[in-house]
Amino acid sequence: MRLERDAFELSELVDRWGIAGADIRYLVASNRMRLSVRIVAQPAVLHxxxxxxxxxSFFVPVEEKVFSGLGDLALRDAFRLVRDGEGHVTHLFLPEEQMLTLCRDGGICFSHVDLLVRRDCAEALEREVLGVPLTTSEAFDFRLFVYDGREFAFTMPQARALEFMMAQTQAGAPDQHHSDILNAVGSTSQRLSSLFSRKPWWSQLLCKTEGRRGWYHLDPDFVIWLLTRHRD
Incomplete structure (x- = not known):
């Protein structure tokens, strides 16, 4: 009997797709593969x-409960687990923009064998990458460059935020929530304006998405320039 599962183990997907650990780390770091874990009967606070x-956006606690089910890892936790093999996790994210805070002191220690990929994410990735070499575009240094007649100089976390947004744009998901951007670079800031403090021209490159509160996208002209800057 074959069970209809809501998620697959990362290890079985690696075997099925025949991809290397470096490819997995790239997919996770670029937020194309979102990882989850399953917890059983754990005390938690729902936000x-x-x-x-x-x-x-911000989270507010609404209920203490004993939770069983799938929770999605923050990007930095997911990457740490695929890079280091294990790590403690204190927060998990649920559908409908909810978050769980695990009540156990120090969180729960998860290892590589605990990593899961939700069925819908796995099926989408399978269509996208199965049999297709995973390649990255030529590296661009987002720390210092001249664009549209203006020199831009960014710190490493700021540059990583722009690099993350470009990777998402090329992956077909140009609009990203500010919390995902901040998580991607490991920032403790609550707002992008705090991450890019004292950089007044950052909003020329990273624009608010109209009609979607808290969502951002790279300026389309900037994206075109990045993709065509070496052409004659």
């Missing part, structure tokens, strides 16, 4: 998303 008048 819901609320919004400020400026359109920035």
């Amino acid at each position: 819901a998303t609320e919004w400020t008048a400026e359109g920035e």
Whole structure:
């Protein structure tokens, strides 16, 4: 009998697709493969998303409960687990913009064998990458460059945020929530404006998505310039 599962173990997908660890780390780091873990009967605090008048999201606790089920890892936790093999996790994310805080002191230690990929994510990735070599575009240094007649100089975390957004754009997901951008670079800031403090021209490159509070995208002209800058 074959069970209809809601998620697959990462190890079985690696075997099925025949891809290397470096490819897995790339897929996770670029947020193309979102990883999950399953917890059983763990005390937790459920948080819901609320919004400020400026359109920035934040979590508020709404319920203490014993939770069993799938939870999605933050990007930095997911990458740490595929890189180091194990690590402690204190927060998990659920559908409908909810978050779990695990009540056990120090969180729960997960290892590589605990990593799961939700069925819908696995099926989408299978269509995208099965039999297709995973390649990266020529590296661009987002720390210092001249664009549209203006010199831009960014710190490493700021540059990683732009690099993450470019990778998402090339992967077909140009619009990203600010919390995912901040998680991708391991920032403790709550807002992009804090991450890019004292860099007044950052919003020329990273624009708010109209009609979607808290979402951003790279300026289309900047993307075109990045993709065509070496052409005659």
